[in-house]
Amino acid sequence: MGKVVFLTGVSRHLGGAVARALAADPEVDRVIGADLFPPPHDIGGAEFVRADIRNPVVGKILTRAEVDTVVHMNMLSTPVAAGGRSSQKEINVIGTMQLLAACQKADSVRHMVVKSSASVYGSSPHDPAVFTEDMNPQVAPRxxxxxxxxxxxxxxxxxxxxRPDVDVAVLRFANIVGPGMRTSLTDYFSLPVVPTPLGYDGRLQFVHEDDAVRALVLATQREGLGTVNVAGDGTLTVRQAVRLAHRAPLPLPRVAGSAVGQLVRRAGLADFSGEQQQFLSFGRSLDTRRMREVLGLEPRFTTREAFVDLVDAGRRGA
Known part of the structure; x- marks a missing residue:
């Protein structure tokens, strides 16, 4: 029997793109995509199963389908997408715990790929110039x-x-952008007037959604990856990104950022959280040598090109 992949988060844009790519992979016999709601987009030859990863029924799916590869993408980056911070944490943390418990009991599982985030490194004025995978945050996200x-x-x-017999890969993505992506950061740069931290100009690194899909598919094909940073080459500062987005900056003292952030969130314009303000102030940059040498990914888009593609898609009305 060939490879059987179980994919979580298939109803979101990136999950659907990964499902289509995996279903088109000749080395994959079957792709099962799970989520709470039916996907609003095409998932190619993948099968959809309406399932909550917090429910023990997931274990039965893994066992009955003899799933050998699990790709976990069901991580929500904003409270808005989850219906509140409590729901976000329950889906992200409790959901992952339940999925891992199901995988632990499923003898057929031999490979796991987890979509993580470079946000684990935090953002602070004490950070190194570039984070490698073995570094810990100077100030851990609270x-x-x-x-x-x-x-x-x-x-x-x-x-x-x-489960030492299961090969585990963790991909730490820089902020993913592209024509189909909508995140708190893409919403931020789409504001008519963009509030920026006065006196700060954080370095930003992006990865294009197409490169993110390629990274996740490659991770299902390779063993021994461990933890890998994934990002496009180069960086942009916040001010450079605002100019590329053809937006007007509004420099504000950081003490005023919280009040402005609350107004922006209440208006439903963007999720301008304290965590994001910290990131915009101090930025973050990733070392991507393992991405090239171990994962085998050469990004097609630099950080700048990925961001410009996002901006161009917005101007086209995509």
Whole structure:
């Protein structure tokens, strides 16, 4: 029997793109995509199963379908997408715990790929110029998606110790952008007037959605990856990105950022959280040598090209 892949988060844009790519892979016999709601987009030859990864029924799916590869993408980066911060944490952390418990019991599982985030490194003025995979954050994220991502990676490491026969890959993505992506950061740069931290100009690194899909597919084909940073070449500062987006900057003292962020969130324009303000102030940059040497990915888009593609798609009305 050939490779059978179980994919979570298939109803979101990136999950659907990965499902289509995996279904088209001649080395994959079957792709099962799971989510709470039916996907609004084409998932190619993948099968859809309406399932909550927090429910024990997932274990039955893994066993009955003899799933050997699990790709976990069901991580929500904003409270808005989850219906609130409590729901976000429950989906991200509790959902991952339940999925890992199901995988631990499924003898057929031999390979796991986890979509994580570079937010685990945090953002602070004490950070190194470039983060490698073996570095710890100088100031660990205390709230939001960064904290969730750190907890999830901790549970994944625990799973790896309990099931040493399962090859585990963790991909730490820089902010993913592209024509089909909508995140708190893309919403931020689409504001008519963009509030920027006065006196700060953080370095930003992006990865194009097409390169993110390629990275996830490659991770299902390779063993011994461990943890890998994934990002496009180069960086942009916040001010450079605002100019490329053809937006007007509004420099604000950081003490005023929280009040402005609350107004922006209440208006439903963007999720301008404290975590994001920290990131925009101090930025983050990733070392991607392992991405090239171990994962075998050469990004087709640089950080600048990925961001310009996002901007161009917005101007076209995509």
């Amino acid at each position: 709230t939001g998606f960064g904290k969730d991502s750190m907890e999830v990676e901790g549970y994944v490491r625990g799973f790896g110790r309990r």
